[in-house]
Amino acid sequence: MKKGLKILIIVATLLVIVGFGLFITVLAVNDFDFSKLNTENYVTETYNISEDFNNIEINIETSSVNFVVSEDENTKVTCSETDKLTYNVGVTNNTLTISSVDNRRWYNSFGFFTIRKEAMTIYLPKDTYNALTIKNEVGSIMVPKNFTFEEVDIKCSVGSVSFYAKVNNGINIELETGNVKLENVTANNISLKTATGRHTLNNVNATKTISIKSDTGIITLTAVRSENLRASTDTGRVKLVDVISTNTWNINTSTGGVTLENSDAGEIYIKTATGSVKGSLLTDKVFITSSDTGRINVPKTTSGGRCEIETNTGSINITISE
Numbered sequence: 001m002k003k004g005l006k007i008l009i010i011v012a013t014l015l016v017i018v019g020f021g022l023f024i025t026v027l028a029v030n031d032f033d034f035s036k037l038n039t040e041n042y043v044t045e046t047y048n049i050s051e052d053f054n055n056i057e058i059n060i061e062t063s064s065v066n067f068v069v070s071e072d073e074n075t076k077v078t079c080s081e082t083d084k085l086t087y088n089v090g091v092t093n094n095t096l097t098i099s100s101v102d103n104r105r106w107y108n109s110f111g112f113f114t115i116r117k118e119a120m121t122i123y124l125p126k127d128t129y130n131a132l133t134i135k136n137e138v139g140s141i142m143v144p145k146n147f148t149f150e151e152v153d154i155k156c157s158v159g160s161v162s163f164y165a166k167v168n169n170g171i172n173i174e175l176e177t178g179n180v181k182l183e184n185v186t187a188n189n190i191s192l193k194t195a196t197g198r199h200t201l202n203n204v205n206a207t208k209t210i211s212i213k214s215d216t217g218i219i220t221l222t223a224v225r226s227e228n229l230r231a232s233t234d235t236g237r238v239k240l241v242d243v244i245s246t247n248t249w250n251i252n253t254s255t256g257g258v259t260l261e262n263s264d265a266g267e268i269y270i271k272t273a274t275g276s277v278k279g280s281l282l283t284d285k286v287f288i289t290s291s292d293t294g295r296i297n298v299p300k301t302t303s304g305g306r307c308e309i310e311t312n313t314g315s316i317n318i319t320i321s322e
Contacts, residue, residue: 062085134154136157204223213232230249244264258276271311277318
């Protein structure tokens with residue numbers, strides 16, 4: 001190795017050591033509180049709304065969104081703002097609209113130790129609204145059980161959605177990265193889609209179809225009722241506990257098993273590439289099964305709905321609950 005190159009490597013190493021030492025010193029001065037390294041100065045702004053509305057439309061960049069019941073029967077929105085991040089809040093065409101005005105540079109929005117403080121709380125006086133539409137780039141969303149909507153459409157790039165409200169028609173939730181949780185929810189149709197994230201449904205009733213699609217993530221359903229269920233994940237497990245559909249199941253995994261506990265449907269179609277299928281059904285089925293490299297153990301029943309189970313690598317073990 002040439003002498004000049006050795007010197008450069010030594011100098012670069014010393015600079016890294018010095019820089020790390022300065023960084024630790026700054027942390028120590030701030031009692032190792034990373035949030036103190038955030039240079040953005042946030043203030044909470046409150047927007048009071050006097051007009052009536054039946055729809056809610058939110059289009060923002062980076063903020064958590066929480067809905068709560070107003071204590072004084074008035075609508076207000078509180079937002080975390082900076083001199084470069086503000087919000088437009090108002091009522092237009094019977095719709096409460098909230099949009100962000102983000103004048104930050106990319107390096108203001110992202111930092112290795114940036115601690116985000118953006119938070120939005122929406123205080124609503126009524127318990128029933130028509131359409132709820134949310135588009136959020138980064139941030140969690142929470143909708144409590146106190147509200148009822150006709151339609152819900154939520155799209156988020158990075159963030160989780162916790163949804164507990166009643167919906168008369170359809171729910172559509174799409175995330176790039178994040179978890180989806182529905183609990184004590186009723187709706188007509190439910191469509192959930194994530195690239196990376198878990199789907200958890202507990203005590204959910206859909207009069208028609210529940211459709212769940214995840215590229216990478218676990219799907220867990222407990223005490224769920226529907227007419228049809230479609231669940232698909234490329235990498236992840238599917239677990240159904242006390243899940244009953246009056247018509248059909250279509251369950252697919254590429255890498256991941258399927259577990260059934262005291263669950264059933266009129267007709268069942270399950271397919272896995274790598275993963276076993278096991279569990280218990282509630283009623284007799286006509287089983288049509290195949291596995292390339294796994295054992296098959298299913299009841300020898302000859303009546304009931306069709307149950308097709310196919311796996312390339314994995315076993316099949318199904319029983320009928322007494």
